[in-house]
Each structure stands twice: as C-alpha cells, then as structure tokens.
Amino acid sequence: MNDVFNIKRFGLLIKEQTSKNLKLFMMGTVLVFAVLFALMLISIIALNNQHLNFDIRLGYYAFFLFPSALLLSSIWFSHLSKKAPETGNLLLPVSAFERLLVAFIINVIIFSLLYLLIVLSIELILFQDFTILHYVFHFFKYYTFYAVLFFLQSIFLIGSLIFKKASTIKTGFSIFIIIIILQLISTITLRLTFKVLTSDFGDMLFANNYQLIDPPYSETIENILIYMGFPLIWVASYFKLKEKQV
Amino acid sequence: MIEINNLAFSYKKKKQLFNHLNMQLTEGRIHGLLGKNGAGKTTLLKLISGLLFPNDGNIKTLGYVPSKRKPSMLQDIYFLFEEFTLSDFSIQKFKEVYAGFYPNFNENQFAEYLSEFEIHDNEKLNSLSYGQKKKVLIAFGIATNTRLLIMDEPTNGLDIPSKSQFRKIMAGAVDENKCVIISTHQVRDLDNLIDSITILDQQDIILSEPIEKITEKLCFKVLSHNEIEDNVLFSENNLRGNWAVVENYKNEDSKLDIEMLFNACFSNKKRIQELFNHNNIS
Numbered sequence: 001m002n003d004v005f006n007i008k009r010f011g012l013l014i015k016e017q018t019s020k021n022l023k024l025f026m027m028g029t030v031l032v033f034a035v036l037f038a039l040m041l042i043s044i045i046a047l048n049n050q051h052l053n054f055d056i057r058l059g060y061y062a063f064f065l066f067p068s069a070l071l072l073s074s075i076w077f078s079h080l081s082k083k084a085p086e087t088g089n090l091l092l093p094v095s096a097f098e099r100l101l102v103a104f105i106i107n108v109i110i111f112s113l114l115y116l117l118i119v120l121s122i123e124l125i126l127f128q129d130f131t132i133l134h135y136v137f138h139f140f141k142y143y144t145f146y147a148v149l150f151f152l153q154s155i156f157l158i159g160s161l162i163f164k165k166a167s168t169i170k171t172g173f174s175i176f177i178i179i180i181i182l183q184l185i186s187t188i189t190l191r192l193t194f195k196v197l198t199s200d201f202g203d204m205l206f207a208n209n210y211q212l213i214d215p216p217y218s219e220t221i222e223n224i225l226i227y228m229g230f231p232l233i234w235v236a237s238y239f240k241l242k243e244k245q246v
Numbered sequence: 247m248i249e250i251n252n253l254a255f256s257y258k259k260k261k262q263l264f265n266h267l268n269m270q271l272t273e274g275r276i277h278g279l280l281g282k283n284g285a286g287k288t289t290l291l292k293l294i295s296g297l298l299f300p301n302d303g304n305i306k307t308l309g310y311v312p313s314k315r316k317p318s319m320l321q322d323i324y325f326l327f328e329e330f331t332l333s334d335f336s337i338q339k340f341k342e343v344y345a346g347f348y349p350n351f352n353e354n355q356f357a358e359y360l361s362e363f364e365i366h367d368n369e370k371l372n373s374l375s376y377g378q379k380k381k382v383l384i385a386f387g388i389a390t391n392t393r394l395l396i397m398d399e400p401t402n403g404l405d406i407p408s409k410s411q412f413r414k415i416m417a418g419a420v421d422e423n424k425c426v427i428i429s430t431h432q433v434r435d436l437d438n439l440i441d442s443i444t445i446l447d448q449q450d451i452i453l454s455e456p457i458e459k460i461t462e463k464l465c466f467k468v469l470s471h472n473e474i475e476d477n478v479l480f481s482e483n484n485l486r487g488n489w490a491v492v493e494n495y496k497n498e499d500s501k502l503d504i505e506m507l508f509n510a511c512f513s514n515k516k517r518i519q520e521l522f523n524h525n526n527i528s
Contacts, residue, residue, distance in 0.1 A: 009317060083329065085331070091297065091315075091325050
C-alpha cells in the first residue's frame with residue numbers, strides 16, 4: 001500500500017472534508033455575496049445611480065477577498081487540535097500529504113472559484129460587466145497580488161496547525177508582532193549603518209559612480225518571497241502536520 | 247501486536263509520566279487498562295495509536311512505529327475517545343463518509359449492533375444524547391473490524407441496560423487476530439469481559455497479566471471471622487463478610503474481582519509486583 005498517496009483514500013478524504021464543511025461553504029458563500037451585493041447597492045444609491053467605477057468595485061472585491069480567504073485557512077486544521085476529537089481526526093487513515101493536498105484544493109482552488117463566482121454574479125446582476133475576468137485570464141501578469149494572498153493563506157493555514165485555540169486571532173497577532181520586530185530590526189540596522197531614521201530600505205537610493213542602482217539582492221529577496229514564500233510555508237505545514245500531537 | 251520498550255514520556259520536563267515502561271499486549275484478547283485518575287491511561291493509549299510521540303524508548307503497534315501514522319497502520323486501528331465531537335450527519339451519512347476508510351468495515355454488523363442498542367440509522371447524530379452517540383461510535387468501531395480497537399472509558403454515559411448490551415457485543419467481537427484495549431475507571435463494567443488486566447501506577451505498571459494467571463497466583467475469597475491468613479494482600483469488610491485477596495498458595499479456584507484486585511495492587515504494590523515477576527506480558 002502506498003502510504004504517501006492513494007487515489008481512493010484521497011477521494012474519500014475529499015468527500016469527508018466537503019461533507020463536513022458543506023454548510024460552512026454554503027453559509028460563507030451566501031454571506032460574502034450578501035455583504036458585497038449590499039455594499040455595491042449602497043454605493044450606487046450613494047452615488048445617485050451613477051455608474052460605480054470598476055476600480056472601486058475591484059477594491060471592494062480585493063478588500064473582502066483577504067478576510068474571507070484567511071478566515072477559512074485559519075480554521076482549516078483546527079479540528080485536529082480538539083480535546084474532544086472527531087472521527088476524522090489525526091487517526092483517520094490518510095497521509096499528511098493527502099490532508100495537505102485536500103487543504104490546498106479546497107482553500108486555494110475551490111475557494112478562489114467560489115469567490116470568482118460571487119464576483120461574477122454581482123457583476124452580471126448589477127453592472128453586466130465582465131472586465132474582472134481579465135484579472136483571472138492574466139493570472140501571471142498579476143501574480144504578485146495572488147502571491148501575497150497565497151502567502152498569507154499559507155501562514156494562516158500553518159497557524160491553524162500551531163495554535164490549538166483561537167488560531168485566527170493568534171496567527172493575526174503573531175504576524176503583527178513579526179512585522180513590528182522586522183521594522184525595529186530594519187530601523188536599528190539603517191540607523192547604525194547609514195545614520196538615517198527610516199525603517200524602509202526602499203526609502204534609500206543607492207548609487208555607484210553617480211549612477212543610481214537597485215540595492216544589492218533586493219530583487220532576489222523579493223522574488224524569493226513572492227515565488228517561493230507560499231510553497232515553502234506549505235512544505236513547513238506538511239512537516240508540522242506530520243509532527244502534530246494531540 | 248503491541249510492544250513497548252523503555253518508554254519515557256512527559257508533558258512537562260520536570261514531571262515524568264512514564265519512565266522505562268515495558269509492556270506487551272497480544273492479539274485475541276480484550277485487555278483492560280486500569281489506573282487511578284491521572285495515572286496516564288489515556289496518554290498511554292494515545293502513545294500506542296500515534297497521537298503522542300514518546301520522549302524516549304520505542305513502541306511498535308501492529309508492527310509499525312505509531313508516531314509515523316502510516317495509513318496502512320491507521321486503517322487497522324479504531325480509537326473511541328471518551329470525549330468526542332460529531333459532525334451534523336445522519337448515522338447513514340456518517341457510515342457513508344467514514345466506512346470507506348476501513349477496508350474490513352462490515353455494514354451488516356453495524357446495522358446489527360445499532361439495532362442491539364435500539365438506535366435507528368436515519369437519526370441525526372446531533373439529535374442524539376451523549377450516551378446514544380457513544381453507542382453509535384461503539385457500533386461503528388466494532389464494525390470497522392480493525393485489528394486494534396482502543397476504547398477510552400466506553401461505558402461512560404451508558405445506562406445500565408446499555409452497559410450489559412455493550413458487554414454482550416464486545417464479547418462476540420474479538421477473534422484471534424484482534425486486540426481490544428479498554429481503559430476505564432468503572433471496573434465493574436469490565437466484569438466477565440476482559441481477558442487480561444494492566445494496572446498503571448505513576449510511571450509504572452503494577453501488573454499486566456492474563457486473568458488466568460492472576461487467579462492462579464491470587465485467590466479472591468471470603469474469610470470467616472476466625473480465619474486468619476498471613477498472606478492477605480487486601481481485605482475489606484462488607485455485607486457478604488470479610489472479602490480478601492490472598493496469595494494462592496493452596497491453588498484454590500476463585501473468581502476474579504477486579505475492584506478487589508485494583509485495591510490490592512495499590513495497597514500492596516511491591517508484593518504484587520514480586521508475585522508476578524513484573525514481566526508485563528499479557
């Protein structure tokens with residue numbers, strides 16, 4: 001028997017996870033649709049029936065995309081930490097890889113499709129405009145945006161494995177603390193090295209022979225974060241899942 | 247079936263729960279795991295199944311290292327927890343969703359056990375009482391026909407008729423390939439059911455023996471008022487007389503009283519361990 005991946009087990013796990021979370025998906029979809037729809041309607045009324053600019057709509061969609069995606073990811077594995085476990089707990093005969101693959105399919109793929117469906121429905125009902133599809137068909141052109149979303153999703157997902165209770169709040173708070181620490185390190189480093197008071201390397205200009213240059217390695221680090229950030233955290237989640245104890 | 251060698255485990259660094267624990271549990275038996283509150287019964291079950299990892303030593307469950315939680319091992323283990331949460335499924339749906347994970351699951355057995363417990367499979371799990379939910383899980387667990395069935399306080403929440411139904415079902419559920427471990431405080435519920443007993447004390451196993459070996463070395467009997475025996479390990483006065491657990495020098499036949507044995511183990515731990523040579527194989 002293949003203990004890493006088996007299509008039958010994988011199918012059973014998909015069925016288990018979707019059956020268990022069906023109500024959550026349906027309620028979540030209806031809620032996000034209702035909130036976004038209401039917001040668009042209010043905005044149209046506030047603008048005295050003038051056409052609501054696409055960029056504003058895009059802003060609304062992006063604004064609601066993050067909390068809904070992160071909320072789902074942040075609770076995904078929390079059932080594994082329950083003191084009163086379910087039958088589908090860590091002893092369910094599936095591998096960590098299969099669990100993670102199902103998490104990816106549901107959290108990233110199915111969630112994105114559902115959100116797209118919500119957005120398209122609103123666009124169709126209220127504006128009869130499908131410009132939004134441009135951002136889907138040109139996925140790689142806007143990859144940085146998606147990468148940030150996937151990166152945050154992966155952090156909240158691993159948070160649901162690390163924290164036994166209130167994983168959403170604890171993960172959010174941890175991110176906040178990490179950002180503050182990084183800002184402090186950055187400020188202190190810049191202060192000590194260049195005697196400037198800023199926390200952002202991006203505020204600085206680097207020159208060589210009176211020619212402006214990009215700070216060394218900044219692009220490499222940025223690319224690593226954008227392209228490798230979320231896959232690396234998914235790999236870390238795999239090991240965390242394997243080591244999970246209750 | 248289960249081999250534990252030199253197991254060490256602690257939740258906190260300073261407070262060791264198990265230290266150099268050795269134990270073997272064989273198939274074809276129902277093992278009773280007993281111990282006072284906080285002795286580590288549930289922890290031991292979690293270590294055996296792979297929900298917790300040892301700090302030191304090793305465990306082999308069904309020939310696997312449980313901490314690796316390989317699906318090929320997990321499909322042969324069913325763990326009934328004392329406390330549990332259930333999804334909002336009907337019993338029928340619950341079976342549809344989870345039975346497929348266990349290759350030896352038997353639908354007819356499941357239906358039979360449910361009817362024995364007087365539960366209809368069209369009922370919603372969340373509309374059932376705690377005891378009824380537990381009965382569904384017991385029925386499901388036995389019907390999975392896994393080689394290892396672990397039950398943590400299975401009779402908690404069951405009413406009196408259900409406890410005897412449970413004993414009846416369990417008695418017929420074991421064959422020579424299966425191993426059942428039942429952990430409980432309610433020792434009376436295991437009367438006439440278990441084939442071997444393991445009694446845990448802090449960091450240690452006082453006794454882990456088959457019933458026949460226990461009754462070979464110990465005798466459970468009523469002592470008359472003028473009868474004084476110097477080999478009494480534990481005695482208790484009740485309405486039936488002066489009940490005692492004595493060393494069985496005279497090779498008398500007696501019926502095991504689990505509660506008396508339990509008390510004897512804690513009041514005369516050293517002597518019990520000497521008597522059974524503490525080889526921990528059952």
